[in-house]
Amino acid sequence: MTDQLQQTLDDATAVLRSALDGDGDAVVGTFDQVVDRSGLAGAYGVAWCLAATMVGDPPAAGTCALDFPDIDRVGYDTRWVARFVSAYANHDAATGEALFGAAVADGLLPDCLLTLAGSTVATLRSRGGPR
Template sequence: MTVDPDHAFEDAALILDQALAGNGKAVAGTFDAVVKREGAFGAYNVAWCLAGELAGDGLRAGPWTLDYPEIDEAHYDARWVARFVSAYVNEDQPTGEALVGAAIADGRLPECLLTLAGSTVATLRRRSPGAP
């Protein structure tokens, strides 16, 4: 899977706008529309874009290791986000794809994507304290 610039960036930007506005219902609706339109491929692409926003610009090349104390005790969605972002920063697309597939198989993809969007927004707000 690779990022489809025709939709993924626009969908990710819309999701971030909705999340910044505090409209969780709209975020969930946009994710649902992406999945209906493009399936797991679309969900992966949008998640990859969100992980890129969360990681930010100027990240030096890895390898990076996941430093998340007691990750195995965290909620499913928090573990998923930590591992997905780790895959992103290590440019490990196969692991990112596997994580999306696992979340689908476990019936947990919607909550994982919402947590990723929330984590991305929280990170953006922390970087720019004057942001909405």
């Protein structure tokens, strides 16, 4: 395993630990540290890792047709998470990167990443994972 991959996994683990503790400030702080150390690409890697944690082993590329009834009625961050995780599930890194860039441009990336971390924890708990 490369040092960069190990660092991404360590950062994702730190984000999840903070989210499990209900410490949103620490989640955002960890992402800020990643950006300081590795730029937005590093934060994207951690976000992609969180999506992988939610989905597990994705099925064949392009086979996921995820249905989100009334998605336009939920907040930006919730829509973003649904679409970002869908991009991961469909092996669509280009869409994931576009969504990440849009959240940066809209000034909402911290909110989106916090929601992603919370959604990942909720998914783990629904599977009988850590409480």
